[in-house]
Amino acid sequence: MPILTVFIVILGVGVILWLVNSYIPMQRTIKGILNAVVVIILVIWLLKVFGVLSSMQNIQI
Secondary structure: OOOHHHHHHHHHHHHHHHHHHOOOOHHHHHHHHHHHHHHHHHHHHHHHOOOOHHHOOOOOO
């Protein structure tokens, strides 16, 4: 996946999250949970894109 696509996705997610946080009234705790979930999903997606998660599947415990 081209690095430009990764940057566009990160920028798009950031803008959407900023719009939701700015213009949709929610309790502060719900906003915190929403932000955390979005960041965790984005980090997992980035790990998959760069192949870190696929290489960890071969590790035996």
